[in-house]
Amino acid sequence: MSPQLAGAVDSVTTEPPQMERGIKNRHLQLIAIGGSIGTGLFMGSGELIKNAGPGIVLVYLAIGLFVFLIMRMLGELLLSNLHYKTFGDVAKHQVGPWAGFFVSWNYWFSWVVACIADIIAITGYVKFFNADVPVWIPALISCLVLTGLNLLPVKWFGEAEFWFAIIKIVAILGLIAVGIYLVITGFTNPDGVQAKVSNLWEYGGFLPMGISGLLLGFQMGIFSFIGVELVGTAAAETENPRKTLPKAINSIVVRILIFYIGALLVIMMVTPWVDIDPETSPFVSTLSLAGFGIAAAVINLVVLTSAASSANSGLYSDTRMLFALAHDGHAPKRMGDLAENGIPRKAVLFTCAFLFLSIPVLLAGDSVIQGFIFVSSICATLVLFTWGMICVSFICYLRKHPEKHANSGFKTPIAAVAPWLVLAFFVFIAVLLVSAEGTRMAFLCAPIWFVVLTVLWQLRKRTLEKEGRPITGMIPTVAHPLDLEDGEQ
Template sequence: MRRGLKNRHLQLIAIGGAIGTGLFMGSGQIVSVSGPSSIFVYAIIGFFVFLVMRMLGELLLSNLHYKTFGDIAKDFLGPWAGFFVSWNYWFSWVVACVADITAIVAYTQFFWEEVPLWLPALAATLFLLVLNLQPVRWFGEMEFWFAIIKIVAILALIAVGAVLIFTGFTHDGFQASITHLWDQGGFFPMGISGFVLGFQMGVFSFIGVELVGTAAAEAENPRKNLPKAINSIVVRILVFYVLSLSVIMSISPWTALEAGKSPFVQTFLLAGFVPAALVINLVVLSSAASSANSGVYSGTRMLFGLAKDGHAPRKIAFTDSRGVPRRAVFATAVLLFTAVPLLYAGDDVATAFGFVSTMCATMVLFTWGSIVVSYIVFLKKHPQRHQESKFRVPVARLAPWVVLVFFVFLICTFLYSDGTRWATLATPVWFIILAVFWHLRKRALLREGKPLAGTVSELPHPLDEAK
C-alpha cells in the first residue's frame, strides 16, 4: 500500500494485463467457434475496452486520492455503489484466479499427463500466497519479468511464423499461407452465429487490462505514466491479438486447432517444432501464473479498501511494517483452494475453465460498466475538471453511451450460447447476495452512528503539491 511501482513496472503491468490466460488458452476456443472472424472479435472488444480505460484514466487523474474503482463508484454513485463494485471486483478476481489455476493444471498436463489434478492446483495457490505477502515492489518486479517473457514469446512466434509463411513451409499436407485465413470457408465460416459466440471468451481475454488503474494508486508518477500505459493499449491489441492469431491461422488452418488447447503450443507441434512447443508451453504456464498473481494483488487491494470503509471486517485493514495488507492477502488467497473441487466436478479441465471464465466475464462487465456510468456522472458533476483534463476521452459525451449499448450486446451473446447461458444466469445470484449484505451492513453502520463509506479527499494530492 505504498507508492513502490516505478514507470517500467506500470508500463509492463499494463502490457501484461492485456496478455493472459484468455489469449493463450481461451483463443483456442474462440477460433473453434468463430474461425478467422475471431480476429474481428478481438479487435472490436479491444476498441471498446480502450474507451473504458480512457474513461478510467481521466477519472483517476481528476483526483489522485482515488485508490480503486470502488473509490470512484462511491464518490459519484454513492456508498452502495462502492460496496457493490468493490465486492464484485474482488470476487470476480477470485473467480478469475480459479480459472487461471485450472489453466495451470491443463498446461502442467502437457508435461505430466498423469499428474493428480490437485497437485499443481495446490502448488500454484501456495506460490501465489507467498508471492503476495511481499512488498508491492516485488509484485512489480515479478510482473515486469512475467510480461517480458510473454512479450518475447509472442514476438518470437510472430517472427518465426512470418518466416514459415514466406518460405512456404509445409506440414501434414498444408502449406503455410496467409490464404488460410479465408480458404477454409471464408472469414466467417460459422456465419454470424459463430461470430457472435466468440465474444464471450473474447471478453475474458481482456480481463486484467483495468489492473493498471489499481496499480496507478501505488505508482510513483501516475500523471506521467498512466496516460502512456493506457494509450499503448491499441498497439498491444493489434500486435498481441490480431497479428499473433493471424500468423497462427496462416501457419495451420484454423480447423486443425483444438478448442481445449493453447493454439500457440499447437502451432509449433503441428509444425513439428517439439522443442519450441515445450518452451511456449512453459511461457503460457508462466502467463497463467502472472494473471493469477495480478488477480490476487488487485483483489487484495480491493478487499483492503472495503475494510477501510467498514464494508468488510475492519481487522482486514491491517498492513505490516512493509506496507503489505497481509490479512487481506490471506482472506483472498484461501478461496483459491476452491479450484481443486471444481476440477473434479467437471468433465474435464476445459469445461471447468469455460464455466468460471463466463461467470468472471459477466462480473467484470459490471465493473467496467460502473466505470462508464461514473464517467457519465463525472461529466455532469465536474464539467470544469473535464475541460481542464490533459487526458480527455475522445467524443466524451457520446462514447459512454455507445460502450453501455455494447455491454448489453455482450450479455445477450452470453445468453445466446448453451455453453455460457447457465453461468451467466447464475451470476445474478451473487448480486442478490450482495444486496442482502449491503442492507445488513448499512443498518449496522447507521446503528453504530458511523458513515456509510469513507470520504475521498478533494484537497490537492501530495504528488501535485510537490510540483
C-alpha cells in the same frame, strides 16, 4: 455535531494507512502490457477459433475498441483526484456509497473466480508435460506459490510482473517472427499442410461459421481482456501516476493489434483453423503441428507462466480492493491492517484461501477446458458490471464536474457518447451470454450474487448507522501531494 457528520469530516482530513508507492514507471508499463495479455488469449482462443474461424480477429478488434474507451474513462477519473485508490473509490464518490460497495465486492469476487480459472489453465499446461499428473497437485502448488508471492513487498510484485510480462512479450513476438518466416518460406508441416496467407480464407472463407459463429466468440473474448484494468489499481502505488498512467493506457491499441490480432493471424496462417485443437492452447498446438516439438514445449512453459502472472496480478488487485473496503467499513476491520512491509497481509490470506476451490472444480469436471470455460463465463458476466459501473461513474463525473473534464490533461475521446456506446455494447454482450447454451447458466447465476450483495449492503448500512459511523469513507478533495506544481487536477 452528529456522530455521522463528525466521522465524515474526520475521514476527509485523515486517510487510511498508506501503502508503499513502490511501483516504478517501468513496472507500470509492463504491468499494463501483461494485464492486456490474459489467460483467455492463450487458453481460450482455441475454442474461439473453433467457433468463429479466422473471423475471431474481428471479435478482438471490437472488444479492444470498447476496452480502450473504458480505460480512457478510468484514466481520466483516476487523474481527476489522486486520492482515488481504486475504481471502487471512484464509484462511491461519483455515484454513491452503495455503488462503491457493489463495485468493490463484485470486482473482488470476479477476480477470485478469474484466479480459479487461471489455476485451471495452469493445470492444463502442466498436463502437456505429463498427462498422468493428478490435477490437484499443480493446483495446490499454484495456490501456495501465489499466496507466497503476494505476501512480498509491493516492489517485488512490480519486479515479478515486469519479468513475467517480458517473458510474454518475447514469446509472442518470437512466435510471430517464426510464423512469418514459415509463411515466407512456404513451410510444409508433417501432415502436408503448407503455411500461407491464404489459409485464412481457403477453409470455408474468413467467416466459415457465418455471423452466428462470430457472435459466439464474444464471451471468451471478453474474458481475454480481464486484467487490463489492473493498471488503474496499480496507479495508486505508482511513483508518478500523472506521467505513467496515460502512457500505459494509450499504448493499449498497439498491444491489441500486435499481441491479439497479429499473433492469431500468424497462427492461422501457419496452421489452418480447422486443424487447431480447441482443447489446447493454439500457441502450443501450432508449433507442435509445425513440427517444432521443443519450441512448443517452451511456449507451453511460457503460457503457464502467463497464467501464473495473471493470477498473481489479480490477487494483487483483489487484496487492495479488500483493503479499501475495510477502511470504508464495508469489510472486516482487520482486513485493513498493514504488515511491517506495507502489505495488507490479512487481506492477502483471506483472498488466497478461496483459490483452493479450484481443486474441487477440477475434480468435478470432465476436462480442463470445460472447467475453464464455465468459470471464465461466470467471470465475464461479473466483469461486465464492473466495467459498466466505470461508465456510469464517468457519466456522473461529466454531470457533476464539467470543469474538471474541460481542464483535464487526459480527456476521454468522444466523452459525451463514449460511456453510452460502451453500455450499449455490454447489453449486446449480455444478450449473447444468455442466448448461448454454453454461457446461459453462468449468466443466470449472476443475479443471485447481486441479490446477496443487496442484502449485505442493507445489513452493513444499518449496522454503521446504528453505531453512529458514516456509511462509507470520504474521498479528500484537497490537492494530493503528488499533484503537479501547476495544480493540474
